[in-house]
Structure formats: C-alpha cells, structure tokens
C-alpha cells in the first residue's frame with residue numbers, strides 16, 4: 512500500500528485501529544487472500560455452503576470474467592490525491608457506494624456473523640442489508656447499525672402474508688432505511704458443492720457436520736460463544752422451544768416462491784420508505800417495477816447460486832439503466848472482489864456495488880475483524896481507482912469511458 516492509501520485508511524480510524532488495519536492490509540490485501548485463509552479455517556461444509564454456486568459454478572465464473580472484461584480509460588492531469596468515495600443512496604449519506612448484500616445464515620461462515628457485519632457497517636458507514644434468515648432480529652440489527660440498516664425479505668405468503676406483512680411493520684417500527692424484496696428465488700435449485708459437503712435438505716445436524724466442525728477450532732470457539740445460528744426474526748411466529756430441524760421445517764412450510772407483481776404492489780402500499788426489488792435482470796421487469804413505485808433494483812444473479820445459465824449481472828446493468836433512466840437506483844451485485852469492481856459497476860450504470868460471498872470469506876478468515884478489514888480494502892481500492900481514473904468524486908465515474916463488449920443490449924432480450 513502506498514503512502515496516500517495509508518493516509519486514507521487512517522482518516523476514519525483511531526491511531527491504534529489504523530495500525531492494526533495497516534498490518535492486516537499487508538498480510539491479507541485482497542478479498543481472494545481472505546477466501547484462501549477462510550478455506551483453511553472453516554469447516555468444509557460451511558465453506559462449501561457459502562462459496563458454492565449452482566450447477567458447475569459457471570455463474571460465479573461468468574460474474575468474475577465479465578467484471579474483468581470491463582475496461583476503463585483514465586484521464587490524467589486533473590486529480591492529485593485520492594478523492595473521497597462518499598455517496599448518497601435513497602437520500603441518505605454513506606461513506607462509499609459499497610454495501611453488504613443480504614445473506615441467509617451467515618453464521619455458517621462464522622457464528623455471530625450478523626453482529627460483526629452490523630457493527631462494522633455502522634462504524635464504516637456502509638449499508639448493511641440484514642437478511643430475514645439471520646441470527647439477529649431486525650430490531651437487534653437496527654440497534655447495532657441504526658444509520659445504515661436495510662432489511663431483506665423473502666416471500667412469506669401464507670395466511671395473506673401474515674408473517675411477511677408483520678415483518679414489514681417491525682422493520683418500519685425499528686427504523687430500517689430500506690426494504691429489499693428478493694424475487695430471484697422462485698424455485699429451489701441445487702448447489703452440488705453444498706450437497707457433496709454433506710449438507711442435507713431439509714436441514715439436519717448430522718454426525719458428519721458435527722465432526723467437520725471439530726476440525727475448525729476458531730469456528731467452534733465462536734459457536735460456543737454465539738450458539739447455533741437460529742433465524743430469530745421468525746421466533747414470534749414459531750412455537751416456543753422449536754428445535755433446529757423443526758424451525759427449518761417451519762421455514763420450508765411458510766416461505767417460498769417469488770413475489771408476484773400484485774404482491775409487490777401490496778408491499779409498496781405498506782412500506783413507507785425506499786422499496787428495492789432484488790434479482791432484476793430483464794429491462795421489462797425493471798420498467799414494471801418502476802411503474803409500481805419501486806425505488807431501487809438490485810441487478811444480481813444471486814451470486815451465481817440459483818442457476819448458472821444467467822447472464823453476469825454486470826452485463827445486464829447498462830440495459831437496466833437504459834430502461835429506468837434516473838427513475839430508480841440501481842445496485843449491482845454478484846462477483847465483486849475489489850473497489851475496482853465497484854468502479855466498473857458504477858461506470859457502466861450502477862449507483863452502488865454490494866457484495867455477499869466476500870464478506871463471508873472475511874468472516875471465515877478473520878472472524879469479528881473480517882468485515883471491517885474487507886470494507887477498508889474496498890473503500891481504499893475504490894478511492895485509489897477514482898484517483899487513478901481522474902475522478903474527483905463517485906459521480907464523475909459515470910463519465911468515464913468504459914468498454915463493455917459483453918453488455919446485453921435491448922434487442923438481445925427480444926420483444
């Protein structure tokens with residue numbers, strides 16, 4: 512790391528924290544370094560759960576390759592020091608256009624994950640999307656990350672959305688800043704690496720998983736402190752003292768399918784803040800969402816975890832932007848590994864870039880310290896990219912010349 516980046520790191524941290532942050536930067540300077548360390552320190556089944564994709568992992572590879580293929584052309588002679596990366600999303604200020612995507616069961620990567628993610632995001636002032644399938648409640652999330660908490664919901668449609676609507680009420684009451692409805696999981700698909708690692712569906716804590724955990728002492732220690740991860744936002748709707756297997760069965764019974772447009776309209780009526788649809792890849796869906804009053808779109812292929820035939824989400828961003836103009840905020844996710852990737856996403860039309868797996872890698876590698884370290888990597892790398900490209904602000908990234916040969920064009924989608 513050069514002097515300018517060291518100074519940049521130190522700006523947001525106390526002297527002692529900055530020193531520790533620099534030591535970590537030297538040891539584990541990239542997201543992939545964290546991935547390598549996580550693989551060694553986590554139980555195999557936990558690593559395979561978080562790292563594996565659908566099919567033959569081709570969607571994951573496509574996301575990475577497509578990002579790598581986006582080229583940006585700098586203009587020199589303007590910017591001297593790395594500029595700030597701060598931005599505004601849905602009217603709220605954040606330190607950078609970078610955030611944590613929702614993750615179900617992140618405690619698998621490191622028990623207590625949600626608390627560490629929430630605290631790190633609050634300290635770094637980056638948006639944290641707490642998934643409904645999490646080990647802390649939405650109220651606990653809001654207490655830990657009052658300035659940056661977003662809440663993600665899957666479809667709980669039984670009894671006229673009794674659970675879904677109640678969760679929205681609770682998210683509103685505790686001050687979540689945005690509601691994210693995930694629409695890209697209409698079917699349950701198979702992730703072969705997860706299956707091969709011994710994870711069974713419906714979930715069961717088998718002897719093989721227990722033995723696997725014994726091989727990972729740091730992970731096991733965290734499990735002793737935090738307890739087995741449970742999806743506690745759902746506790747009020749479940750019978751008391753439900754076992755792990757029973758709560759997995761409860762979720763299978765209550766949750767499923769993808770929100771229909773009619774349902775999205777009902778959630779729009781209930782939720783008063785920014786509403787975001789997660790999983791939009793087709794421009795016609797983007798237009799429909801905007802017509803229903805949706806404020807934001809996650810351009811994502813779920814990190815390649817649902818089916819590996821989907822386009823790389825970066826390749827869908829320009830067509831989505833062309834479809835919605837400035838009527839919706841576009842959040843890119845799927846494949847992000849660096850601040851340069853965030854710069855690429857914004858240069859081709861997104862407003863922000865979020866990451867899922869890499870935050871889990873950071874937890875698996877470093878436990879509680881992981882998320883903040885990865886946030887530092889991403890923010891500093893984005894700032895360096897801005898400086899390198901001749902941009903004085905994130906906004907100026909939108910004017911950078913970008914070559915994006917594999918981008919989907921409107922005509923590729925058919926009528």
Ligand SMILES: Cc1cc2nc3c(=O)[nH]c(=O)nc-3n(C[C@H](O)[C@H](O)[C@H](O)COP(=O)(O)O)c2cc1C
Nearest residue numbers: 561612613614615642693813814845846866867868
């Ligand atoms: C282990 C894991 C669990 C996930 N759980 C959820 C979830 O509960 N809800 C959701 O909307 N997306 C979920 N996602 C998808 C992420 O929000 C995000 O779209 C994806 O991870 C982005 O791609 P990346 O992992 O390459 O950064 C999950 C992803 C992973 C890796």
